[in-house]
Each structure stands twice: as C-alpha cells, then as structure tokens.
Amino acid sequence: MTTAAPAGSRALPHPARTEIRLESVLHALSDPVRLRVVRELAADGGELPCSHFDLPVTKSTTTHHFRVLRESGVVRQVYRGTAKMNGLRRDDLDALFPGLLDSVLAAARRQADAG
Template identity: 85%
Template sequence: MTTAAPATGSRDLPHPERGEIRLEAVLHALSDPMRLQVVRELAADGDELSCSDIVLPVTKSTTTHHFRVLRESGVIRQVYRGTAKMNGLRRDDLGDLFPGLLDSVLAAAAGQARRLGSG
C-alpha cells in the first residue's frame, strides 16, 4: 500500500486511496470477530462513531490495533474531530470496488448472531 505517513505534528491518519484497496485486505479485516463487530456497529449507526462509542471486550491497545487494521485495509475512514477520533465505513468505496460484498457480509453476520443468540 502506498499511503503517505502523517506529516509531523499532523493528526491526519494514512488511508489507502480507493484504487489501492485490495480484496484480500478487506476480507482479512472482516475475518476477525472484533473488527466485524466494529463494522456492524458503524453500519447500524449509518454515520460516524468515535472509538469510545464502540466498546469491545479487549484491551485498549488491542482495540486500537483492530481500528488500525480496518483503516489500513480501506474498510473504515478515521478522522479527528477535536479530540475524538471518528470512524465511518467507506461504503461507497467498497460498494464500487466490490459490489454487494459489505451488504452480504453484514447480512451473514446478523444471521449468525441471531442463530448463535449473540446479537
């Protein structure tokens, strides 16, 4: 991936450009239950959520890792708004590159959660 590192003192986070997003990276990001939970919560909200709005049953450093994997794969976009790091799904980018993928994964995850009684 050829993403630029943030400028010194900058709070911009590196993201892949639309054309750099790779299917295998997206599938890898979505394969982890914690990251899939993040994506499901962002999809349910339909807008942006701060990292603190999404509570995962893991340590803060592990949560940070999961958000980074999602961002670097192109699944989410993270931006700072004041002191909050806001997260939003890159629905348009993913939909254009991989039509139906995100909706299929979200539907499958919802069905699994119902089947397993976990959501």
C-alpha cells in the first residue's frame, strides 16, 4: 500500500516495499540525470537536499526527476524544515533485487571513468 500524505501535511507519498516494481526501478535508473542523482546519494550514504544537486536541467525538470525516483521506490523524500531531503532506499532495493543497485552503480562508474 502506498504511503499517502496525511491531509494538510507536507509528507510525500511513497510506495511500500511490496509495491516497488522492477520495471519502475529500471525505468527510473535509465535516465542519465536520475542515475547521476542516485550515484551521488549512494556515494554520500545519507540524505541530501534537492539543492545539493547541480543538474543540467531546469528546476521543473529536476522536480520531475525526483518525483520519478520517489514514485518508483528508488529514493525516499522527506521535508526537514524547508528542505526536501532525499535518501536512497538501498535496504528496500537490496532486499527486493539483490545486487541490482550495486551492479548498476558499478556499470555507471565504469562508463563515467571511460569518458
């Protein structure tokens, strides 16, 4: 069951672990901008605000990319004060798709290193 935001709150809806689908995760990771966000979150290991990311797209497109990542179950977004914080849902992804995230991140790192 998708975790819905309570009425009047700033909480964002996220899919429950059981609702995360492989095809949605793969779609989310297939975009270079979204993959860049995931790589930065994985490298940090914690939560980062949206403003941390210097992406080569407009603010509205950035919002779209974060929504795709959240709705697919790749990231969890929470408000902390006025900042929207993003964290990788590594535990959920590793439990559902063992090795997938590490394989994708390693492939992305090799590709980036190759230039």
